[in-house]
Amino acid sequence: MSPSLTTTPLAEFLTQENIESSPAWELIDGRVVQKPMPTLFHSRLQRNLMNYINEQTDRFEAIQELRCIIPPYSPVPDIVVIATERLSNEDGPFNGSPDWLIEIRSPDQSTLDLQNKILHCLRHGTQLAWLIDGNSQQIWVWEGESLPRIFSGTDLLPDCGLGLELTVERIVAMTRQKS
Template sequence: MSAAEQLQERYTYADYAKWPEGEHWELIDGVAYAMAAPSRQHQDVVLELGSQILQHLRGKPCRPYVAPFDVRLPRQQEADDKVDTTVQPDIAVICDRSKLDDKGCRGAPDWIIEVVSPSSAIMDMEKKRKLYERHGVKAYWIVHPTDRWLMVYTLGEDGKYGQFQLFGLDEPATVGLFPELSIDWAFLNDDQG
């Protein structure tokens, strides 16, 4: 998502739902951002993380979803057609199943993971971090597989993320929301080319 690809008009989910299926967009506060096609490495990381999370959550109330999966983030209780923020996180974990419908998720997921690519780094680290904090996403992970680091934001009791924690991807990462889940990054060593 490049700022140069940002459109100038204001849009809502009603507009978004009419756009061609082959194009991938996100809306943040009514502004449309084109999403770049992910790299092979990006998809490998998303698939592996999603698989590890799915295996752990099997039979539990929480469920992971991978992009493309629409997450509508209403400001109040406005109808879907009026919602001006719809994102497609790489991975979204939703524990409140009442937020799920045939369109995706309406409301904040409990945990969002974005895998950084060159075109999305600033968007993921700034705009989306502020957006997810504002909407109450309990845990936000930003994974940089090339530079092998993980940035973790956890929502505090004050409704703010506070200081992030930075981890290397050389050891398993424990998930705060699910302390018995540990993400194993060894798969990154399997495919170095």
């Protein structure tokens, strides 16, 4: 599969072979786009943040690289956090927007493209979104329909009321933890 220059309908995209290959393919604005291969920084942060969230709550589940169906998009956020009562035992993509999504910007990813994906999810029910930029050691945060706020250093990050007490410094430190 190669990146699409023409508009692809969601139903057609979902029938394509290899959309779940690594790294996954997404449908954003009618364009078929493959996610970049994660770096060590990205992979450690994704694993450690997901594990930390799951250790702190039973009300939500953090899941990495889960395909969401939010017509006409099919994003695969780095981490989705979804209320457990919204999850089913059926295999396959998640139909709907996650309650909270977390994107970790890779060096070759466009911030504008990531923001576009985040805004689509927010328009369709996502309550909280983080865009983590390791290079600048900042996290852009959207809550509901509010404009994004930029957090850094010891700023306490919003977390859907879970009381995780995560700061940007603590998130950045997760990139150095082996597990």
